[in-house]
Amino acid sequence: xxxxxxxxxxxxxxxxxxxxxxxxxxxxxxxxxxxxxxxxxxxxxxxxxxxxxxxxxxxxxxxxxxxxxxxxxxxxxxxxxxxxxxxxxxxxxxxxxxxxxxxxxxxxxxxxxxxxxxxxxxxxxxxxxxxxxxxxxxxxxxxxxxxxxxxxxxxxxxxxxxxxxxxxxxxxxxxxxxxxxxxxxxxxxxxxxxxxxxxxxxxxxxxxxxxxxxxxxxxxxxxxxxxxxxxxxxxxxxxxxxxxxxxxxxxxxxxxxxxxxxxxxxxxxxxxxxxxxxxxxxxxxxxxxxxxxxxxxxxxxxxxxxxxxxxxxxxxxxxxxxxxxxxxxxxxxxxxxxxxxxxxxxxxxxxxxxxxxxxxxxxxxxxxxxxxxxxxxxxxxxxxxxxxxxxxxxxxxxxxxxxxxxxxxxxxxxxxxxxxxxxxxxxxxxxxx
Amino acid sequence: xxxxxxxxxxxxxxxxxxxxxxxxxxxxxxxxxxxxxxxxxxxxxxxxxxxxxxxxxxxxxxxxxxxxxxxxxxxxxxxxxxxxxxxxxxxxxxxxxxxxxxxxxxxxxxxxxxxxxxxxxxxxxxxxxxxxxxxxxxxxxxxxxxxxxxxxxxxxxxxxxxxxxxxxxxxxxxxxxxxxxxxxxxxxxxxxxxxxxxxxxxxxxxxxxxxxxxxxxxxxxxxxxxxxxxxxxxxxxxxxxxxxxxxxxxxxxxxxxxxxxxxxxxxxxxxxxxxxxxxxxxxxxxxxxxxxxxxxxxxxxxxxxxxxxxxxxxx
Numbered sequence: 237x238x239x240x241x242x243x244x245x246x247x248x249x250x251x252x253x254x255x256x257x258x259x260x261x262x263x264x265x266x267x268x269x270x271x272x273x274x275x276x277x278x279x280x281x282x283x284x285x286x287x288x289x290x291x292x293x294x295x296x297x298x299x300x301x302x303x304x305x306x307x308x309x310x311x312x313x314x315x316x317x318x319x320x321x322x323x324x325x326x327x328x329x330x331x332x333x334x335x336x337x338x339x340x341x342x343x344x345x346x347x348x349x350x351x352x353x354x355x356x357x358x359x360x361x362x363x364x365x366x367x368x369x370x371x372x373x374x375x376x377x378x379x380x381x382x383x384x385x386x387x388x389x390x391x392x393x394x395x396x397x398x399x400x401x402x403x404x405x406x407x408x409x410x411x412x413x414x415x416x417x418x419x420x421x422x423x424x425x426x427x428x429x430x431x432x433x434x435x436x437x438x439x440x441x442x443x444x445x446x447x448x449x450x451x452x453x454x455x456x457x458x459x460x461x462x463x464x465x466x467x468x469x470x471x472x473x474x475x476x477x478x479x480x481x482x483x484x485x486x487x488x489x490x491x492x493x494x495x496x497x498x499x500x501x502x503x504x505x506x507x508x509x510x511x512x513x514x515x516x517x518x519x520x521x522x523x524x525x526x527x528x529x530x531x532x533x534x535x536x537x538x539x540x541x542x543x544x545x546x547x548x549x550x551x552x553x554x555x556x557x558x559x560x561x562x563x564x565x566x567x568x569x570x571x572x573x574x575x576x577x578x579x580x581x582x583x584x585x586x587x588x589x590x591x592x593x594x595x596x597x598x599x600x601x602x603x604x605x606x607x608x609x610x611x612x613x614x615x616x617x618x619x620x621x622x623x624x625x626x627x628x629x630x631x632x633x634x635x636x637x638x639x640x641x642x643x644x645x646x647x648x649x650x651x652x653x654x655x656x657x658x659x660x661x662x663x664x665x666x667x668x669x
Numbered sequence: 670x671x672x673x674x675x676x677x678x679x680x681x682x683x684x685x686x687x688x689x690x691x692x693x694x695x696x697x698x699x700x701x702x703x704x705x706x707x708x709x710x711x712x713x714x715x716x717x718x719x720x721x722x723x724x725x726x727x728x729x730x731x732x733x734x735x736x737x738x739x740x741x742x743x744x745x746x747x748x749x750x751x752x753x754x755x756x757x758x759x760x761x762x763x764x765x766x767x768x769x770x771x772x773x774x775x776x777x778x779x780x781x782x783x784x785x786x787x788x789x790x791x792x793x794x795x796x797x798x799x800x801x802x803x804x805x806x807x808x809x810x811x812x813x814x815x816x817x818x819x820x821x822x823x824x825x826x827x828x829x830x831x832x833x834x835x836x837x838x839x840x841x842x843x844x845x846x847x848x849x850x851x852x853x854x855x856x857x858x859x860x861x862x863x864x865x866x867x868x869x870x871x872x873x874x875x876x877x878x879x880x881x882x883x884x885x886x887x888x889x890x891x892x893x894x895x896x897x898x899x900x901x902x903x904x905x906x907x908x909x910x911x912x913x914x915x916x917x918x919x920x921x922x923x924x925x926x927x928x929x930x931x932x933x934x935x936x937x938x939x940x941x942x943x944x945x946x947x948x949x950x951x952x953x954x955x956x957x958x959x960x961x962x963x964x965x966x967x968x969x970x971x972x973x974x975x976x977x978x979x980x981x982x983x984x
Binding site for chain 1: 685765766767785786787788789790792793796809810811843844845846849872873874875877878
């Protein structure tokens with residue numbers, strides 16, 4: 237089976253290339269060239285749209301097993317596909333928590349059955365995510381885990397984090413740390429800053445994140461292990477990571493679409509609407525600007541959704557009573573592209589695309605690293621982007637079970653319009669069909 | 670009392686906060702309260718401006734004072750009054766707040782007065798109601814607009830136009846919805862507002878509130894026209910925010926010595942209920958400069974004025 241993508245602006249994972257056509261054969265990239273023709277191939281005419289490696293989201297929550305009324309692996313995989321993401325890393329803070337090989341298999345097989353985006357599981361660092369004993373990291377790696385994390389919480393003790401870093405070394409998947417010093421965030425609701433001053437809501441200081449990042453860096457140095465800090469949200473933590481990278485430590489990080497595009501003022505101006513309640517909290521304007529700097533100077537390795545879906549019955553509550561989490565898989569890419577056009581038009585699209593393709597791919601186990609690049613022989617995971625498409629975010633039309641997000645009702649320009657894995661179309665925008 | 674205040678077109682319906690209100694609007698309301706206070710002195714304390722309107726006092730937190738104050742105001746305006754008290758959060762009761770909102774509307778409520786422990790709850794309720802208006806009677810640590818209005822009314826009656834007056838607010842600003850609303854209100858009227866209290870009971874970004882902060886209560890109170898003491902909840906000490914009640918009282922409690930630093934005859938206010946010997950010494954609370962009981966009376970008048978203007982009486 238052959239598919240010829242012709243007339244596209246092709247981004248290969250690092251840069252836009254001069255060629256405008258890409259031939260897919262048997263699920264792999266067969267050829268990239270200009271004005272390619274191929275007898276018997278299905279031809280897809282790009283009309284100047286962008287073709288990129290399928291986007292990779294290193295951090296999403298699917299609530300399955302245990303909380304499937306909020307999301308399950310099927311709705312999550314479909315939501316990812318409709319958001320332009322062909323690979324999604326599922327966080328293990330489910331019920332039960334994903335902490336043994338059988339549960340890794342469960343996530344893989346249920347994810348696959350959806351026939352949409354690839355779902356790759358992360359396993360817990362600790363058994364039952366309790367932060368006491370190390371989980372079976374090697375067995376989970378063998379079964380297909382691509383990260384280890386107690387996300388939702390930091391690894392409970394420095395001792396456990398140290399052991400996990402030592403044990404995982406450089407041959408097992410990376411340890412992904414949720415950076416938070418929890419004693420500083422007890423009953424916390426919002427960023428400690430303008431929003432906590434104005435509302436009196438209990439603040440979560442940026443220092444909480446900085447302290448945990450400092451702990452992780454010190455342990456990565458001592459163990460020569462690899463640590464990845466996820467959803468980094470503040471300038472101070474980024475500064476520490478920048479320093480650690482300069483020192484040559486195996487330290488990487490990601491930030492989220494919402495921390496790049498929103499700040500604490502959104503909470504205030506919304507009248508404390510729970511749509512803006514998330515952990516880590518939306519930070520200050522200065523923190524937000526620092527994240528964009530971190531993207532540009534290479535401190536930030538990846539942009540993730542931290543898609544945290546909740547059923548409306550739970551999320552549509554007064555701010556203080558609602559759970560933390562923003563659902564964004566189906567609009568995150570558009571949110572970022574639209575924001576960049578308005579606020580950072582000088583930042584090249586290549587930079588943002590790289591942080592959603594080749595750069596996150598390089599943090600996955602070796603067998604998946606080719607996902608982020610389009611070259612001959614690579615797996616044909618593809619996302620098509622229409623830079624000029626304007627649409628209004630309408631959660632009621634989502635594949636995700638979540639029905640509320642910060643951008644509901646907002647018109648955004650620049651949307652994914654089709655996604656493919658292994659050269660097979662898994663989603664297409666209705667207007668495209 | 671000045672009475673140069675003319676008519677304005679009243680634009681507020683639901684009142685969640687007084688942020689964004691103009692000086693003119695605030696004085697207009699205070700002036701209305703003056704008329705309402707006259708009603709309180711009549712032999713028959715009743716005017717028919719809310720006759721046939723249904724007020725629901727929806728209280729998710731215990732508050733006898735504010736609830737009774739609203740209830741008296743509603744009754745003097747001839748409204749029909751229902752008190753609906755819910756202990757704990759809406760979710761603890763097993764009903765979501767939107768269901769509560771729709772239930773109220775189905776029963777025909779016109780005005781919902783709401784007190785809730787969660788920041789943003791009245792705004793949330795208002796967003797779910799199609800017809801009824803919501804008056805915020807205090808939401809968590811966020812806002813308590815009618816308290817601020819009654820404080821402004823009391824101060825105005827004694828000090829006249831408040832522009833340029835110095836107000837010292839002393840106590841637990843961090844957890845105080847009263848402080849947040851008072852800061853907004855008095856600043857809109859052109860006052861110089863200075864906060865004081867232990868640094869552990871101040872927002873870290875206190876400058877975001879748009880007023881000064883002095884650790885030392887003596888500096889804050891210096892030359893003040895009004896000293897406002899905030900209630901200290903004793904459990905804050907268990908939270909470790911200050912080491913002991915005695916230490917608090919010695920540095921931030923109002924006694925005669927502290928009061929001497931303010932302008933002669935400066936007003937002493939407190940939102941009540943007071944903790945004698947903690948944030949305020951008895952000789953100050955019961956002294957000639959205290960207008961604490963007058964604030965209670967002002968509360969009824971200002972709530973009548975607000976109910977009248979927002980609740981349909983003015984239209």
